Amino acid sequence: MSQFAQALLNWYAKAGRQDLPWQHPRSPYYVWLSEVMLQQTQVATVIPYFERFVRRFPDLPSLAQASTDDVLALWTGLGYYSRARNLHKAAQQIMAQHQGQMPSSQAELEALPGIGRSTAAAIRSQAFNQPAAILDGNVKRVLIRHQALNISSNDAKAQPQLWQLAESLLPSAQPGALDFANYTQAIMDLGATLCKRSKPNCPACPVASSCQALATGQQHSLPLPKASRTKPERERVFLLLSSPEGIWLGPDYGFGVWQDLWQFPSFASQSEALDWLAQQPLIVDSQPESWPRFRHTFSHYHLWLQPVQISVRLNGIMQASGRFTTAQDWPKLGLPKPVLSLLNQWQQQAHS
Template sequence: MSSFADRLLAWFDDHGRKNLPWQHPITPYRVWLSEIMLQQTQVETVIPYFERFVAKFSGFASLAEAPLDEVLHLWTGLGYYARARNLHRCAQQVVAQHGGDMPSDMAELEQLPGIGRSTAAAIASIAFEQPCAILDGNVKRVLARYHAVEGWPGKSSVHDTLWQFAEKHMPRERCRDYTQAIMDLGATLCTRANPQCEVCPMRRGCKAKKTGQPQSFPGKKPRKILPVKTVQMLIMRNPQGQVLLLQRPPTGIWGGLWSFPEIETGSDCENHIAAQFGRVQHLTRWPVMRHTFSHYHLDIAPVVADLLPRPQNIAEADSRVWYNLKSPPALGLAAPVKKLLTLLDEFNLEAQ
């Protein structure tokens, strides 16, 4: 075992996180589920979602058999919904191709939907005690600082260098503890802002600490001005107060989720609604709200339209539903859609 691993494991024995929900018990299913949820998401945010998921779906078989809508509904609010769709596909593939048991081989793991190199290594090391190095965001930060690796980790040359260090330090024993330890170090001491260098077990050999500017590592992502897209969302209510939702295509932004009908900014909402859905009794425009994706901002102009009785052409179908605010069905909703529905319900209560 390298001195790096020795020091890290000694620190972990006294200070590591050992009471996270997915650690009791540790199973391949629970490790996989937690690792997918933890991609680009903080532990504190993930915990309640994880607990709801395992309460509903105890293993690969129950998750594989569930309707995608049910999976997306439980995922609502966690973001990056491709993870939920891949989660569902992965469970189905594990059942169909591996008899319901998660494979332990790295190459087989990487063939499963939603599992890349680092996630596969996390599953292999934590669930199966294999010496497979990971490189998530926390680990990149720890290694970039310890070795003073300059540059943004998203750059291929920097990324490759960090992988080399990750594999160099990976011990052959206590693989599970080491993987958890290096993640914990990045999450609790070697944080992005205000790293606690004076109590860090790696301070003796840390090159970034010697520079006196540990926060300079790793290098920041080059700033990019995000483009802005605009759309009008049509919040249409029938006389019973139910709201029309449409299911989005399975791929693309909010794939498979339920949302409001949309039209381009500047289009005549009332004429469009009358032509497509029915006559409008009353129409209200709400303030524009912004939702930011990784590659652009989306400015949403909500338009609330109360339809006259017996709206035309809007029978429920597989891809559309009248959403009851008082007893909402279990549907996967995009975050801004959920927010708008909540606001609509609050306004209804105030009006009563």
């Protein structure tokens, strides 16, 4: 077994995280769900979401049978909603194609929506104790520092080298032991708890004696910074229609990554919003009131949001799908984070 793997396994037995909710039991469903939730998100944030999710959907069949609204409601605030939509679709696919059993081969796992090479390997190693290397952001940072590679984590040309390195360091199989499962958790824990992006805790690190970055004083400067790229900016007007029955939300105003989520009617400009409003069966009781404009950042662009509030009363049947909602409805709906924060502001204002 490589010295690196042995040192990590010894450290994991003493100091690794062994009480995470998805480790009890370390079932394929729990591992898969946690891996998807942990993409772009830290453990401390994920734990309460994971616990709520498995209380509502304790197993794969219950997730497959759920409505999209119910799944998205439990994802509200976690962001990157395509993860939830893919999870839901994959559960249905597993029921239809794999008799409800999570597959255990790399090819079958990667054929499911939302599962890429590293997530498939994380499921194989942790749920099935197979020799499969993962390569998430934490692992890349550990490997780049340990080998003192002069690259950034997202350097496209270096990815094959990083995969090869990750595979070469895997432990060898010990009969009866859960070495592959523990090794995967150990290398993720090392990146998350000691070999952190800023201020790596090298004195406590189990692989410090062989770390090339530490030996050459580069532990703070590697990986190299990612090539910076200016994100484009977009604009959107949110129409906050408030009435004595509540505030209007609908499931069909989604755009981009917010498809299927409930939100305010949204438009490219205020004049477009007011034109739409004029065609609705609504009595308008107030002038439009612009709330402070704010920016929400997605992975590929910045979105400037301009909320405009108007008091209305219904005078017929709205053609758009949706309804006036109150605070009792919101926990049951999938809501983008900025929408939830505007709803809370509206609620505070209405009761002040």
